[in-house]
Amino acid sequence: MSLALLSPLRDTVRTIDARTPAHRDRAIDGLRALALLAVPTGHWLLGGFTLDADGALHNASPLTAVGGLAPASWVLQMLGIFFLVGGHASVLSFRRATGRGTSPGAWLGTRLARLGRPVLGVAAVCAALITVLSLLGVPEATLHTGATLVIQPLWFVGVYAVVTALTPYCLRAARRWGAWTAAPLLLAVAVVDYLRYGPFEAAMPSWLSLLNLLPGWLFAYQLGVCWGEKRLGRGAAWTLLAGGTALFAVLLLEFHYPASMVGVPGQARTNSHPPSLLVVALAAAQSGAAVLLRDRLARLLRRPALWAPVVVINLSAMTILCWHQTALLGLAVPASYLGGIPGLTLAPDSSGWVLARLAWLPVFAVVLVAISRATRRFEAPWSGVPGSRRTLAAVLAAAFAVFALRLA
Template identity: 45%
Template sequence: MRELIRPVVKGAARLDAATPASRDRAVDALRALAIVGVVLGHWLVTALVADGGTLRTDSPLRHLPHLAPISWAFQTLAVFFLVGGHVATRSLATAQDRGQSYGQWLRTRLTRLFAPVAAVLALWTVAAVALLLTGADLATVRTLVKLALCPLWFLLVFAALTAATPLLTRVNPLWPLAVVLHVDLVRFGLGGPSWLGWANLAAGWLVPYTLGAAWTRGELERRRAGWILLAGGAAVTAALVAWAGYPASMVGVPGAAVSNLNPPTLAAVTFGVAQCGLALLLRAPLRRALRRPVAWAAVVLVNLSAMTIFLWHQTALMATTATALLAGRLPGLHTVPDGLGWIAARLLWLPVFALALGVCRTAFRSHERRSDLRARRPSRVVRVHRGPADAAAKEARRA
């Protein structure tokens, strides 16, 4: 056993040594936690029920509403937007100091964001056509493609906010929060049209993004700011759920009249504010924990494949589900998620999903790596692969 552990420890030490002392490791840790939270959340609450010859989506939150706290732990998109706003505003300032134009900076950011998407679109286009040609039910194909491509909405919103970063560096988060408040007042209080809620798709995620910009400006460095955001956001969210009729689940539930996430509601945004407060409070403990080389290595490995993990985790779930269907309807995978037995069975499937995601990472990580190379052009690229420590050094230099 010691012989197996020793190379891991040595590799982690190299990763640690390759990281500049100026790097804020807590930022990378928060990004990694946000990605892992989204992945685990989807794997826990997304059910593909085999119903005759079709697959349909369902959720344990529909049948077991008392499990709504699961969504509180794993709906971590606000933390991702917080970190995204912080990193984007900081990297823009650095680019300007180096004489880089806004266009060059934006091309770099968007290339890293969208280049890996091509592989997902290509595979699922081929898969959808193949399924239809082999007689698969249209509803099943629609369900699978929708699940596979649903992460792309997040990338579009994130890209739009990234492009608007020069305009957002000084925006007070209270302004987009006020927009969300008034949109919900019109929708739910005055009987306004439901389509108006889609204005919150930008305004709602603009709140944590501009909190990230405030973090860059140094306005959230004191622990008091984190406590105010955590306590205030949690109190308002609790009041909205208890007395204003907002759903307790922070993710969409099939068949529910109102979703807190599609589009974001005031409750989802205030909950995100609380999450941002907690994230800010965790910075110091994370920095201390990540002095350990092994812990830092785990964070680096997640960040090096962040887009691949995010884009392919639903495909990993569906590939496992479809393959296992050959053995019949299996609990926790193809059955209706209407009991604690389903939850227990689903937990046992998580390592299988992780293994399938690992296969996807191995197959498609090269697309993410090439996007990084294209983003760094015309700077000279060293093409000799020297191992994980060099990958960590590259990751450490990324904004």
């Protein structure tokens, strides 16, 4: 890269650093950025496609054939960190808002609007794209595959909205009992797992696992609230790290939980959607490590060159979450007309596919950046958007949800 190009980049990096308030917790932003990047990386690496005889795309996973890839999911499953820093950030935001006289309801409304606008935007755009692609002759199976991939990460937004609404109650509990408030949540998940995987498994209803949805993700969020309230110190962090790691190992080796942190086609049991006790154990270990590494990470992010990308990623958080699967599909759907392309449309059934997919990751990232330049507007307030356009977006989003859930 020439000096002429490097100079503006250096100026931008220095400007970002100079404009960062001294009180900004760079470690929390760094952890959030790390968790954000893990989402597209995990979906891009651990998800693939197969082509049927009609040239339609179907979802597939390299974990079915390459079992040795499962440990990668331990590293890439960082939603525990996301909920941890979410709880930390929410309690600080809530405290500032109420200190200014803002009501808890108004605070929550603002937070939920920030989450909802990008989701509504991506759903509306995808509904329009499905209509256009259908008219162009793209197979319906491909359209359903794409819709399920786009909607896949959006469940997180709904769960995150619910735990955010519980912030005032989490805060009261943290002030009274400290980090111990997370223990009943872990116990609740353990009880449900015992019922659905233990000696009474055959008699349990299929919906029982859904009971883990709230406590499974609220666990790390509650720890984050405690952290923000300074009720989660280094001693508790060491306990979380050691205890979470030990529980993780026991569940894998003695209770034979699936090794992958994400669902694998053909497996009767899954650790995700809703989370199992293995996911909570990993979140505990990750949370402990995050607290222990906070000061070191904060010092590292004092370097402008490292801090600038963290700022950019955080500013584009919902855009990354909502549109990263669209970046993958933007390449895979046209490529499906060319046949089996290694790492893209060829079946993910070998280690060679994994290597090919790793080579595709930078390409997906470039496409995501290009998409983000056009879609980041959905994260901004819609105050200037006419009511008719908002109504149209809502109708399109509802149509997309119906199509993605195969209710149409």
